[in-house]
Amino acid sequence: MIYIFDELVKHDLLDFQQAIEKLEQLSQINDGLPKKEIQKRIESWKNKKHFE
Numbered sequence: 001m002i003y004i005f006d007e008l009v010k011h012d013l014l015d016f017q018q019a020i021e022k023l024e025q026l027s028q029i030n031d032g033l034p035k036k037e038i039q040k041r042i043e044s045w046k047n048k049k050h051f052e
Contacts, residue, residue, distance in 0.1 A: 001026070002037055006051050016045040 005023055008014040014022070020042050027038050044051045 001030075001033065002041065005041065009045065010050055016048055020045050 005014070005019050009016065009019045023038055023042065027033055027035065041051045
């Protein structure tokens with residue numbers, strides 16, 4: 001699931017802010033997602049960098 005967000009941002013289908021908002025929303029309703037991986041992406045996107 002998180003990989004999909006990476007690709008959407010990478011291909012400019014979501015901007016960084018949109019991706020952050022949507023991933024935070026998804027994280028709140030799905031406890032099964034890896035919180036550390038989500039936080040890594042959010043921090044990277046807040047700095048306007050693609051996650052590597």
